[in-house]
Amino acid sequence: MKALLNVLFICSGFLIFAQKGLDDFLSYSFPSHLKAADHIGKIAWVVNEKGIRNVYSAQAPAYKAVKETQYFLDDGIEISQLLFYRSGLIFVRGSAPNKEGEFPNPYLDVKGTDQAIFLSSNKRVQKLTEGSEPLLRGEVMCFINKGQIYEYNLTDKLARQLFITRGQIGSLRLSPDENKLAFISHRGDHAFLGIYDFNNQSITYPDPTVDIDSDPVWSPESDQIAVLRRPYDPRLMFISKLTAQPFSIRLINIEDGKSKTLWQADEGEGSAFYGLSSGQQLFWMLNNEIIFPWEKEGWLHLYAVSTKEGKAKLLTPGNFEIQYVSQSPDRSFLLFSSNRGDLNRQHVGKWKDSKITQITKGKGIEWSPVSDGLGNNFALGSSGLEPAAVKRLEQGKINTIFSSEDYPSSDLTLPEAVVFSAADGVKIHGQLFLPKGLKTDQKNPALLFFHGGSRRQMLLGFHHRDYYHYAYAMNQYLASKGYIVLSVNYRSGTGYGLKFREALNYGAGGNSEFNDVLAAGLFLQNHPNVEVTKIGLWGGSYGGYLTAMGLARASDMFAAGVDIHGVMNWNVIIKNFMPSYEALEHPDFAKLAYDSSPIAHVDTWRSPVLLIHGDDDRNVPFSESVDKIKALREEKVYYEQLVLPDEVHGFLLHQSWIDVYKATVDFFDRMLE
Known part of the structure; x- marks a missing residue:
């Protein structure tokens, strides 16, 4: 009996102190799509709990989280576009179709999937109609289905097409007096503003153009409307664009239909528009100033232009970048997140009356700030040890409304901010994950991680x-297994200014960021705890591209890699995003793009690789992995593959992430043992 008790004690101790598994590190509940009501004290958000997506809300005064829906499957069906209706919530469930009109279905539901609008009210969820982009006008909901505008009467449950017009319709904006509906009509190489008048049931196109209009915004009095205008730019993609034909803001008077250019960007650097990570780029304030993003000073900042004068003034000076912006319901102030004062994190600030107030700071990361109808402020937030949560921001305090339960934060390590130089002198930032208890004389295998995008920035915490x-959770898990991991913010990413993002000769224009791959490899080789013969690299999308480039061009440095839906040939990728692109019409560029791709360097690829791809990928065609494996076979390079049927680029199933990361860990454990 005593021996049995000892065994039980040992087993019990093992269960308490055993290393957490990958499933534990990915066991968080991820909140997103934070939305605030305009007229009451209420917020709502979407939670992805291990693939099970549901809608939550919280209401004044307590702001206690309430689960509004009861979905229970990891079925890959996204929830987005929240809208407050009476005491309930309208939302969209499902993703957009691919070019063939097929909706994502990685769960392999034999009934298929769609994209539809739902109403959750009194603990009951009902499907209203197929479509997306819901917008309320009293008891009538306008929405888009197959590129056209419809309306759905929430009282009699009837839907009808509002009007028929050419082009693909998007960006619905209801005038404050609710008499008119603005929209953008997309027509291939041009797009312009349209206005539907509910009173006389007519359409007008007040300022048609050969350019690309977007982001319509109404004046508070509904008598004017502004749009962002960008000249049509057929230039090639994934190359440096420091300049362009300048973008502008157009102002249209509703009564007489007269229009004018309110403001235009200066020529030179910053003339190419680069947007915020927000659903809107123009903000018409109560004082009749329009606030918009511009990179005049080399950083993505907010500027204001008076609708009377047309001269822009800088609102957010300094070497930092704005990312998320939202407007208060009364149009008196803006909330924004940026890396102001902390390049490695995001914090929330407030702009009001020509002044910036820093609301959050410190070791946390905060983003997507919103303000509700009572003036209370909220945001999503995380840290180096805590996954994303819903936060209330009040008088210098941050209170958590919703967070993950029983997450193993104590098993995580705080990453260190590091900076190193590439061979051409470019400074590269990264986050270094060191295993807990690492001894000074210990030698461990190491990994480089490259994010996708490339317009991304990894942070010192959950993203x-x-x-x-x-x-981020995967890098933490790898560190818990003893790997030293360096996450690399290579050139052409965001967060470090215009010239870093639009780095010369990056991507298809010369692959200059390969210098950063080598510099990161040298950083690990020079680290006292790294076993220099056991360095691997991994990443997805653009990160998969850099993984393949590292293996193809530096197999002597990198012993193995995991390439997740990565680029093989830039010419294929460019045509996927620009169907009009024909390589034969651009022979010099096509050759440069080819030479900047892994396909041009397969003959020097020697290190083993695991290739992972979903075959409904809309960003990087599945054919890229088909071509990659064909080339590797010809060169007799060892490879393994993991194909995810009907999965898209950003995996929709939580189980897909589990499968992908387990295969990744298993591959590195075997190749770097």
Whole structure:
């Protein structure tokens, strides 16, 4: 009996102190799509709990989290576009179709899937109609289905097409007096503003153009409307664009239809528009100033232009970048997140009456701030040890409304901010994950991680995008297994200014960021705890591209890699995003793009690789992995593959992430043992 008790004690101790598994590190509940009501004290958000997506809300005065829906499957069906209706919530469930009109279905539901609008009210959820982009006008909901505008009467449950017009319709904006509906009509190489008048049931196109209009915004009095205008730019993608034909803001008077250019960007650097990570780029304030993003000073900042004068003034000076912006319901102030004062994190600030107030700071990360109808402020937030949560920001305090339960934060390690130089002198930032208890004389295998995008920035904590929230947790798990991990913010990413993002010769224009891959490899080789013969690299999308480039061009440095839906040939990728692109029409560029791709360097690829891809990928065609494996076979390079049927680029199933990361860990454990 005593021996049995000792065994039980040992087993019990093992259960208490055993290393957590990958499932534990990915066991968080990720909140997103934070939305605030305009006229009452209420917020809502979407939670992805291990693939099970539901809608939550919280209401004044207590702001206690309430689960509004009861979905219970990891079925890959996204929830988005929240809208407050009476005491309930309208939301969209499902993702957009691919080019063939097929909706994502990685769960392999034999009934298929769609994208539809739902209403949750009194603990009951009902499907209203297929479509997306819901917008309320009293008891009538306008929405888009197959590129056209419809309306759905929430009282009699009837839907009808509002009007028929050419082009693909988007960006619905209801005038404050609710008499008119603005929209953008997309027509291939041009797009312009349209206005539907509910009173006389007519359509007008007040300022048609050969350019690309977007982001309509109404004046508070509904008598004017502004749009962002960008000249049509057929230039090639994934190359440096420091300049362009300048973008502008157009102002249209509703009564007489007269329009004018209110403001235009200066020529030179900053003339190419680069937007915020927000659903809107123009903000018409109560004082009749329009606030917008511009990179005049080399950083993504907010500027204001009076609708009377047309001269822009800088609102957010300094070497930092704005990312998320939202407007208060009364149009008197803006909330924003940026890396102001802390390049490695995001914090929330407030702009009001020409002054910036820093609301959050410190070791946390905060993003997607919103303000409700009572003037209370909220945001999503995380830290180096805590996954994303819903936060209330009040008088210097941050109170948590919703967070993950029983997450193993104590098993995580705080990453260190590091900076190193590439061979051409470019400074590269990264986050270094060291295993707990690492001894000074210990030698461990090491890994480089490259984010996708490339317009991304990894942070010193859980990320604001679900794809990289997963990646951060994965890097933590790898560190818990003894790997030294360096996450690399290579050139052409965001957070470090215009010239860093639009780095010369990056991507298809010369792959200059390969210098950063080598510099990161040298950083690990020079680290006293790294076993220099056991360095691997991994990443997805653009990160998969850099993984493949590292293996193809530096197999002597990198012993193995995991390439998740990575680029093989830039010419294929560019055509996927620009169907009009024909390589034969651009022979010099096409050759440069080819030479900047892994396909041009397969003959020097020697290190083993695991290739992972979902075959409904809309960003990086599945054919890229088909071509990659064909080339590796010809060169007799060892590879393994994991194909995810009907999965898209940003994996929709939590189980897909589990499968991908387990395969990744298993591969590195075997290749770097």
